Amino acid sequence: MTIPGRFMTNDKGTFGEYTASTRWPIIIQNAIDDLSKHQETEKSNGTKFEQGEVIKKELKEFRQEIIDRVPLRPFTEEEIKIANVPLSFNEYLKKHPEVNWGAVEWLFSEVYLYRRVNVLFQRQCEWAKFDIFNRLKQSTFESSFYGVVELALRYENLLPQLREMKQNPGNEIDDILKVLFKEFIEISLWGNATDLSLLTNATLEDIKSIQGAKARAASESKIVVNDTEKAWEVLTKARADANSREIRVDFVLDNSGFELYADLMLAAFLLQSGLATKCVFHAKDIPYMVSDVMLKDFDILVHDLRDREFFPSGEPSTKESRALDLFAGEMEKFVSSGKIEFREDSFWTTELDYWNLDANETKYHGSILHKDLQKSNLVIFKGDLNYRKLTGDRKWPRTTKWETAIGPLATNGITSLSLRTCKADVQVALPEGLDAKLSQEWEKENPGRGSWWCCSGKWAVICFCSGIHK
CATH class of the missing domain: 1.20.930.60 (Transcription Elongation Factor S-II; Chain A)
Incomplete structure (x- = not known):
């Protein structure tokens, strides 16, 4: 090849x-x-x-x-x-x-x-x-006020139901959890662009309703590769086989602010539902790519959720303030109990692509991270830059198989899921004909730039790999 x-x-x-x-x-x-x-x-x-x-x-x-x-x-x-x-x-x-x-x-x-x-x-x-870049990070997060509050309210509404479902597992409960898993994955994928309406209720009837099915189909229509189902199967199998063993999910982070908030929501869902027992977040060690997460940004986010000047949700007694305080408290409890852990490493801010997340890369922590990530049940790579690094940012034909484009990661024992809103030229794993169709569609409104559909942020991909040699 x-x-x-x-x-x-x-x-x-x-x-x-x-x-x-x-x-x-x-x-x-x-x-x-x-x-x-x-x-x-x-x-x-x-x-x-x-x-x-x-x-x-x-x-x-x-x-x-x-x-x-x-x-x-x-x-x-x-x-x-x-x-x-x-x-x-x-x-x-x-x-x-x-x-x-x-x-x-x-x-x-x-x-x-x-x-x-x-x-x-x-x-x-x-x-x-x-x-x-902190001022820009903060102003962007502050402008997400309504989405932050809405998501906090819906998490508060779901919390007792998630705890009940965790105590009473079964096929019907798993049907509900599966839909919620897809919803939280999409929230983490899209950030502010997400339609949060499906999380209002978590009853089987609401989720299976025709209206709910239509809303889900609409939200998924812009996801041109969608392997969410495979990630769900990995975590439910891990839960079934756990027998008190740890179920670990890692997040290689992208943006701070609302996106980090959405990632924490996904982690909270996984922990509360029993689909994970530990979530490890990998942050950057320097100010990077304008908005990328550093260790300090988690503490700033929790402080922002409690700051009524930053998020003016009224007196402490309002339902909005209670929901924000609840989620901030949940995060602190997860961290203090070790269920959520933040780490940083200079590898993430080198120019090395993720073909170097391998035992052969011994100079810049690639082998150390590889050995550690092999212990994870699922490693979620967030955002466009991580996708570029996974694929080497190479000029692959857009129909190239995902397993080909990610090189050693296809077989070196890391189970991975890439959540990417498309914002760069590199694009793989598309079915025949789709690139031409989307390029033609984008060309109509953007003459001479049809191929930029995958740089627009209007489409997304969710790409899974087991990391096992087949």
């Missing part, structure tokens, strides 16, 4: 080319603007303000590097030491000394970009722990 090359920043007419030429300068400019706003609150600290001026000047220079398409430079020894930069970046640049911002692998250069930004903050002691 010939393995195709990766998407490049000079692949004409691709979303990757557009991202490198248009979106990256905007992202850096937004960081400069946010730094300026934060500096206004730090004027009394002369040292911090001056260091902020240095960072701002360097960010402007870095932005110009991207615009001018200058060669990508290796990290210096000082930068590597101060910011704990993995040596994989310099190893790549040694092998590809000719690359510049306008002609380089998209995946490498995008990850490299965030490492470069992080170095600028790490070099200034007053700013070393500052998350330049």
Whole structure:
């Protein structure tokens, strides 16, 4: 089998080319603007303000590097030491000394970009722990107020029923749980775009109603690959075989804010229903991809749920406030009991794709993570970047089998589920003819960009692999 090359920043007419030429300068400019706003609150600290001026000047220079398409430079020894930069970046640049911002692998250069930004903050002691993207993370989460409250209310409504179903298992109960499992998976998949209406009630009659079936079919129509059923079978089998053994589900996280909230909802459902006994969340170790989850973001989220200025749901006695407080308390209890655990690792912020989640990758924690993830009953990879890393961000034909595109992960013992809202050029596992149909459909409203349907966020995929050699 010939393995195709990766998407490049000079692949004409691709979303990757557009991202490198248009979106990256905007992202850096937004960081400069946010730094300026934060500096206004730090004027009394002369040292911090001056260091902020240095960072701002360097960010402007870095932005110009991207615009001018200058060669990508290796990290210096000082930068590597101060910011704990993995040596994989310099190893790549040694092998590809000719690359510049306008002609380089998209995946490498995008990850490299965030490492470069992080170095600028790490070099200034007053700013070393500052998350330049935190303001945007918070404002985005705050704007999700109505969805957050609605989901909290529905979780509160479901909670006693979930506990009762856990105590009284059976085929009819499993029918209900199966539909709820699909709903929570879709909430985790879509984030704010989700229709939450199906979670109002959890009775078998409501779930099996014609109206409920139509609503589910409508919500699933944009999921072009849907292996939810296979994930359900894995967890129900694990539950049947558990005999007091741990049932572990891992989340390799993507975005903070509402998406992290939705991921925690899915975890809470799994734990309360008995489909899992432990959930492990894998976060990033640096501010990354603007909105990705860091360890601190969990504590911030729980604090936000209780903050009546952040989420103005009225007095503590209102049903909305009670529901938010309940979920925040549930999360804290899960963490303190060890049922939910957060971890970070620098592997997730290297440029290495997930073909390196394997026993053969011994330099940057790939083998360590591989050994650990083999202990999990199901590893859920969230979001578009994780999908790109799973597939190597390569120019696979869009009908390529999922097991082919993920390389060693197809057979190295990690049971995986990718939940991805499509926002990049790479796309696999489609049935014959579907790509042409969707490209034609998207072309009508976006002339010359028909193939960008899979970069629009309007469609999604749920891809499962057992990790077992067949």
